Amino acid sequence: MSESTHLSSLREPLVAEQRSLHQLTEEICAPMERRPGGLWWAAFLLAFAALAMGVGMVAYQIKTGIGVWGLNKTVGWAFDITNFVFWVGIGHAGTLISAILFLFRQKWRTSINRAAEAMTLFAVTCAAIFPVIHMGRPWLAFWMLPYPNSRGSLWVNFRSPLLWDVFAISTYFTISAVFWYVGLVPDLATVRDRAKSKLRRLVFSVLSLGWNGSSRTWSRYETVYLLLAGLATPLVVSVHTIVSMDFATSVIPGWHATLFPPYFVAGAIFSGFAMVLTLMVITRKVFRLEHLITRRHLENMCKVIIVTGGIVGLAYGTEFFTAWYSGNLYERFAFANRAFGPYGWAYWVMVSCNVVAPQLFWFKRVRTTPAVIFLLSLAINVGMWFERFVIIVTSLHRDFLPSSWAMYTPTVIEVGTLIGTFGLFFTCFLLFARLLPALSIGEVKAVAAYAQSPVAQLAAASSGEKKPKSGRAAA
Amino acid sequence: MRRLLVGYFGEERQVLAATRAVREAGLEVHDVYTPYAVHGMEEALGLRPTRLTWVCFGAGLFGLLFALFLQHYASAVSWPINVGGKPFHSLPAFIPVAFELTVLCAGLFTVAALFLRVRLFPTTGGTALPGVTDDRFALALIPEGPRFDEVEATSLLCRHGALETRLEEVAR
Numbered sequence: 001m002s003e004s005t006h007l008s009s010l011r012e013p014l015v016a017e018q019r020s021l022h023q024l025t026e027e028i029c030a031p032m033e034r035r036p037g038g039l040w041w042a043a044f045l046l047a048f049a050a051l052a053m054g055v056g057m058v059a060y061q062i063k064t065g066i067g068v069w070g071l072n073k074t075v076g077w078a079f080d081i082t083n084f085v086f087w088v089g090i091g092h093a094g095t096l097i098s099a100i101l102f103l104f105r106q107k108w109r110t111s112i113n114r115a116a117e118a119m120t121l122f123a124v125t126c127a128a129i130f131p132v133i134h135m136g137r138p139w140l141a142f143w144m145l146p147y148p149n150s151r152g153s154l155w156v157n158f159r160s161p162l163l164w165d166v167f168a169i170s171t172y173f174t175i176s177a178v179f180w181y182v183g184l185v186p187d188l189a190t191v192r193d194r195a196k197s198k199l200r201r202l203v204f205s206v207l208s209l210g211w212n213g214s215s216r217t218w219s220r221y222e223t224v225y226l227l228l229a230g231l232a233t234p235l236v237v238s239v240h241t242i243v244s245m246d247f248a249t250s251v252i253p254g255w256h257a258t259l260f261p262p263y264f265v266a267g268a269i270f271s272g273f274a275m276v277l278t279l280m281v282i283t284r285k286v287f288r289l290e291h292l293i294t295r296r297h298l299e300n301m302c303k304v305i306i307v308t309g310g311i312v313g314l315a316y317g318t319e320f321f322t323a324w325y326s327g328n329l330y331e332r333f334a335f336a337n338r339a340f341g342p343y344g345w346a347y348w349v350m351v352s353c354n355v356v357a358p359q360l361f362w363f364k365r366v367r368t369t370p371a372v373i374f375l376l377s378l379a380i381n382v383g384m385w386f387e388r389f390v391i392i393v394t395s396l397h398r399d400f401l402p403s404s405w406a407m408y409t410p411t412v413i414e415v416g417t418l419i420g421t422f423g424l425f426f427t428c429f430l431l432f433a434r435l436l437p438a439l440s441i442g443e444v445k446a447v448a449a450y451a452q453s454p455v456a457q458l459a460a461a462s463s464g465e466k467k468p469k470s471g472r473a474a475a
Numbered sequence: 476m477r478r479l480l481v482g483y484f485g486e487e488r489q490v491l492a493a494t495r496a497v498r499e500a501g502l503e504v505h506d507v508y509t510p511y512a513v514h515g516m517e518e519a520l521g522l523r524p525t526r527l528t529w530v531c532f533g534a535g536l537f538g539l540l541f542a543l544f545l546q547h548y549a550s551a552v553s554w555p556i557n558v559g560g561k562p563f564h565s566l567p568a569f570i571p572v573a574f575e576l577t578v579l580c581a582g583l584f585t586v587a588a589l590f591l592r593v594r595l596f597p598t599t600g601g602t603a604l605p606g607v608t609d610d611r612f613a614l615a616l617i618p619e620g621p622r623f624d625e626v627e628a629t630s631l632l633c634r635h636g637a638l639e640t641r642l643e644e645v646a647r
Binding site: 020021022025146152153154155156157158159160161163164168171175178179185189190192193194202205206207209210211212213214216217218219220221222223224227228231232234235238245442443445446 | 509511531549558572578579592599602604608646
């Protein structure tokens with residue numbers, strides 16, 4: 001069945017240049033098979049240094065206690081929870097791309113889903129560090145699990161959103177990891193079959209589970225992949241919904257809002273796509289994969305950012321309207337204080353990065369110029385970090401009792417821990433890009449012919465090998 | 476190991492046409508090995524839809540019931556604790572965890588069932604036919620049966636564009 005049914009002047013090819021299947025294998029495997037360049041080493045050492053510093057910071061605060069943070073009686077949640085929500089948000093784009101876009105049959109997801117899923121796993125790992133440190137005694141973290149125990153079987157409180165979070169994040173991480181690995185298996189077999197050294201062959205043999213490309217296997221595999229996508233889709237939405245309930249089920253003005261779940265989910269997708277863009281703009285350039293991760297891919301992601309950024313902007317407005325319309329003195333004060341109080345600067349950083357900056361993506365020139373996309377994606381990452389900071393700190397620091405009002409400033413330890421998680425994230429991502437196929441080889445091959453002219457397809461397919469005889473008549 | 480007649484193809488549409496043709500000619504196809512999931516191959520091979528969807532449903536249902544039971548038992552039976560005057564059995568508050576465990580069980584059991592069913596497990600000796608994880612499509616015929624004739628089968632494969640045909644041992 002040729003793909004010529006897709007041929008239309010309205011459709012753009014997903015692989016921008018003509019490539020044979022073998023060329024695609026070569027190109028995607030090339031970064032894993034050559035020695036890393038100076039740029040990679042520089043990036044890796046920088047990331048690793050940040051990670052090492054982060055490990056030191058975390059060790060220090062576990063040894064000393066979380067009194068080393070800048071928290072006080074009034075502001076009991078600040079940097080740590082901000083970073084947690086920030087990283088969980090980043091982790092939303094991967095599974096959105098791999099699951100939701102898969103269900104919607106968005107074929108352009110094929111060349112970005114692998115890296116985005118890896119990014120999700122690393123981001124969720126970074127996120128999980130924060131609540132665990134926040135416990136103060138992280139060696140007792142297993143008390144969060146409901147198991148029969150010697151303390152009279154003291155169970156966890158299933159009515160608490162903080163516990164829902166434990167289940168949501170761990171389920172999300174597990175299912176994302178499984179989804180990612182299932183997607184990797186056929187590609188691991190491709191790498192196994194081209195391995196030159198014995199050790200490499202052995203490692204990839206074990207990892208690829210003896211995959212042999214059988215159609216009977218493919219058929220079941222595709223069904224299971226679809227099922228996983230169907231399961232992961234509501235999961236993506238549930239995770240940040242539950243994170244938002246950590247705030248929304250409280251009675252703090254500024255947190256107590258029914259708007260929170262959709263507002264947080266849109267924000268998560270918004271920030272996740274920004275981070276995918278940040279990474280993809282670099283990856284495609286460094287690995288010279290501009291014909292696989294095309295401008296069109298970047299453009300589509302920018303469009304998702306316009307939509308989710310719009311939802312986030314609307315949510316900011318709605319919050320203010322609700323606070324005013326409720327007539328509630330405390331609500332009104334919380335929001336006036338948010339925009340014009342001592343942390344007003346953070347609020348306006350957030351608004352300019354999250355609401356104003358993405359509007360530039362309405363211009364086609366902007367959303368097809370990688371350098372500009374890169375800068376804007378960084379701005380959105382910054383803005384989304386500030387969003388969480390603003391929601392958490394400004395709602396707490398001036399509470400119901402003016403005598404307990406306080407300001408919060410992060411300590412060096414807290415800032416160092418945040419930088420440390422960036423180190424962990426980039427260390428993992430740089431290793432991933434070197435050790436595993438960063439693009440889904442099998443899926444890119446399946447769409448290589450999409451919207452390509454049949455004549456050119458034939459030329460690509462027969463280049464470098466004997467032209468096959470045509471036997472269509474017998475069918 | 477099994478001795479099979481394998482035809483190698485360079486294009487998706489050729490191997491699809493060849494698969495349909497050999498089955499029409501009454502030959503038995505062992506399997507078709509492809510570098511990516513070829514759409515239409517299930518129908519060309521006459522594969523029945525997989526029953527793994529039922530595993531997924533069953534596992535999801537198990538996860539849901541298990542989660543509801545666990546939460547009810549822990550909060551209302553084993554050691555009821557009054558938290559802010561909320562009911563011990565607070566069903567609406569149990570929904571998030573019930574949902575998460577439904578998804579977790581469904582996902583893990585389905586993937587485990589897939590790996591068991593298609594016999595994928597960590598192995599040191601895994602191998603595929605030459606090129607099928609790269610750019611070749613291999614159609615493997617069982618060289619037996621009343622309608623099988625090696626010369627005719629080979630020429631049928633070649634007519635459909637086979638680049639190469641040979642009898643070889645294929646791991647099951």
